[in-house]
Amino acid sequence: MTSHSFSTSRSAAPSTSSPPIRVYVAGVGDVGAALLRQIDAREENGQDLRLIGACTSRRAAWVAPDRGPEALLTGLEEAAPPDWPAIVDRLTQETPRPLVFVDATGSPDVAAHYEVLLRGGVHVVTPSKLANTRSQSTFDQLQAAAAEAGVQYRYETTVGAGLPVVQTVRDLVATGDRVHSIRGGVSGTLTFLFSALRDGASFSEAVRAAVDRGYAEPDVRDDLSGTDVARKFLILARTASYAVEPSDVQVESLVPDPLADHSYDAFLDRLSTVDPHWRERSTAAAVEDAVLQYVGHFSPEGIEVGVESVPGDTAFGQLGAQENLFEITTDRYADVPLVVRGPGAGPSVTAAGVLADVLTVAREAGSSLPPT
Structure with missing residues (x-):
């Protein structure tokens, strides 16, 4: 078991009539x-x-x-x-x-x-x-x-x-507002990956960097599959009082089909075979002054998560490593969305x-x- 260090002295508990x-x-x-x-x-x-x-x-x-x-x-x-x-x-x-x-x-x-x-x-x-x-x-x-x-x-x-996203949606609904859409970059691993692509790394290099720095799941394919992002948007939609089944969510996986059934080590070793594909997509986006980002979107019509080409000078285009960003549009926040942004990963x-x-x-x- 991992060693954990804690202080051992105890301060006296405050006197109170309320139970602990x-x-x-x-x-x-x-x-x-x-x-x-x-x-x-x-x-x-x-x-x-x-x-x-x-x-x-x-x-x-x-x-x-x-x-x-x-x-x-x-x-x-x-x-x-x-x-x-x-x-x-x-x-x-x-x-x-x-x-x-x-x-x-x-x-x-x-x-x-x-x-x-x-x-x-x-x-x-x-x-x-x-x-x-x-x-x-x-x-x-x-x-x-x-x-x-x-x-x-x-x-x-x-x-x-640690970002107050769920409570924000709860409060909106509890006070009579209606959520029309939620758009977000909500995977710390994937925002790291696409920020690395933006800085010139190849796709395989960016994935390996996420693994080496401990940003990814034990099997990075769990991040690349998009399942984690899909689950987050399913939770947000349900919290916003919409009924959505997991089968209703459309997910773009970043795991190449030919490598999906390989062993983990073989997957990482052969991931460079898709670098030209991602270089081509990044170059095409750059021609339009845009960058690639993995984005989720919820509306009453459904949930979709996948790679989008977003303007480079927008908040989504400038998301830093492990940042999360949520834009929530409601009856009250119709013209300008309510935005929650900050670190979206890490044990502490x-x-x-x-x-x-x-x-x-x-x-x-x-x-x-x-x-x-």
Whole structure:
């Protein structure tokens, strides 16, 4: 297991009549570990979050609230594999409220427990897209479960990492506005790739640079397929109160068909065979003072994600590495779209967005937590 360093001293918790917010974290990879550090920092400042347990795919451990993340990680190294029926039962039946379950695993098996947790009175916060990008009926069931149980289901970081995109759309809809379209460059990996193309790199060089710098998924084809962008727009459309099925989304994949079934190493080795194609597309765009960008677009007519030629002097044409950009057009923002722009990737940024969701739950649950 990766070594993580946390402070071990504990400040006295503030005196309060409100109950502490208990937090269980599933998944202690890059995002989960960053989240544990951020929770630990708040606890050190005397702010009332209480970490009660965590798990990885191989280990699960519970910890006394005053022992902190370091003790929890030590416990994980020595613990047994997670028993999900027992974990869910303990969280829904035995753990004092308010309680927030954070899923940072990206596991479909964990996502399958959301509805039971919500109906059991547990708030759920997640950066995982899986539960929200299944069928429309599954998405609706999760919203209904949270509403009926009086708990929150928050997933801000599924779309823009720490950027307040989902909440912005929620607020627009809640205040009676109607979303007409959302256009965005929403993959940090792909904005890096196309900014590298803009700077003169070949397609294969840009892909390898994204891999070498740790910007890509373990298999970069997961980024190049466009699936991640499609899922983000599906979530935004549903959050904007539109019913959309995954099969309705049109996706342009950047994975060359002849290389799709190759081993990962062979795929990278032979990716240079498509460099002339991308050089030709980039040159054609440059003739029109434009550049290539991977862009998603939602409207009531549907969702399309793929490569567009965009004017080089526009915001989309100047997106930097790992930046995200969202343009939202509504009844109120009809002439000039509402714009959200900023870093859209990275464990610390994503963890901060998850923590913000947890703190929103805490404040709305009546905790004495101070504002962030």
